[in-house]
Amino acid sequence: MTRLRACWRLRNGLVRDRENNRRENKAIRQQGTEAKVRYLTRADQYKAISEYARRDTGLSLVHSQVRQNVAVRVDEGYKRFFDALKKGQTDVHPPKCIELKRYRSLTYPQYGSAAHIGNSKLYLSGLGEFKLYDHRRIKGKPKTVTVKFKQGRWHCIVTAEIQEKDVITRVRCDDDRLDACIDTGLDKLMTDSHGEEYDPPKAWYDHRKQLRKAQKKLSRQFEARQKKHEAMVAEARASGRKAPALKDMPYSNRLRRQIRKVATIHTKIERIRDYHHKKNADVIADRYRRLAVEEHSVKFMIRNRRLAKVASDRAIHKQKLLLQSKLGKRYIAAPNIREEIGGNSQTCTCGAPAPKELKDRMHVCPVCGLVGKRDHVSANIISIIIFGCVSLSLAPEAGQAFVRRGEDEARRGEGLLCESVRPALEFSGKRRSPVRKRNTAGGEPTTGGDTRVHDRVRPVLPREPQAVHHEEVHHGRAPG
Ligand SMILES: [Zn+2]
16 A cells, blocks of 8 residues: 555656646747747656655655556556547546545556466565465466555456457358347347347346445445534634644544445446346357447436436446457447438338337337337347348248338348348358368258268258358348
């Protein structure tokens, strides 16, 4: 903790230096003199660090690379600020001084002699050895070590370098799984185009009563603390002394205990949510070949007072990020609107408008008569945009009724359904020779049963008429 505090002082010092520098430069520019304007760089701040360390004994005990990393963080913050300015964003600010409670981590930028893990122990230079709950094997080459204080515990975060091919499982050309599209929502977190629903428990909602009770108690304790402080100030004023500021008053043990209690509930909620998000991503990655997900901002939901709590509880964006990291290139971002037709949830697969409010959960099309669950239909509209087909699960008649303005007659009965169309992948991992291709008959299991051992000698059945050669690029339309 003392080291963390020293780094926090250093960080705020460096930020202040930058602020002063910017102010001076501004003054120079306004005067319009010939004097050259020079902004502080990371290298300048590296130099300043040794000066800080000379004055601050706490800081001099911190490992030199950790100290330098503080300057890196400040520099990165400024970079992000300038990038945002370049992009024309207006409500951005450069890094500013922060409170100690916001500064919670130290980074060793080089894994090695200064920081390493061995025998379930974490060794940090200048700090010593720590017992580590070593729950995960590190894959790849470790690069940096960060220790972070979060939710009442110290966590160790190791970043490692790893090749993409070792993380993301690529799909083979002969993969016979279906493609799917996903519509996200607040009622059911995700619904895919084949009608499958993913509805993890609403972690916050289930803990809300517990949380409310704990937070109420905490809030009362903070109020009591403030009152106590006011009394102290009054007493000090009467006796002519100076009372300490409220933020310098130490927390009582009772207050600390209560803070920990609230934090524990929040941690629990976060972990439940995280577990189910990861599980969903795993299931989907196993089940489908490619996945298209509607891209839309979730900000509007958070801003909406009525939706904010549920939307935050669902954490749609987090789920999407996890899907992306799990699926890699198998993840496709889809637009949430069809050009000249309209929003995915406000139109039908046939292209007719089907306006709905948020509370309407069923889709009923007045033109083609399609009836279905709202999210299911939306997911199939995404499927039309990306893969050019709808799922059989959306009632077979509905599949036949799929039209794409003027193409309906030409395409009817041509295999518009996902189940029969097997478009080639846009990418392929390791291409295998066609002889070794898995022997499938239109997705049906072959009579041979075991397809693993004798692939090479089994005769190859003729391809499905719709199948595209796997080197062609599929543009989201049924071939032909
Ligand atoms: Zn319709």
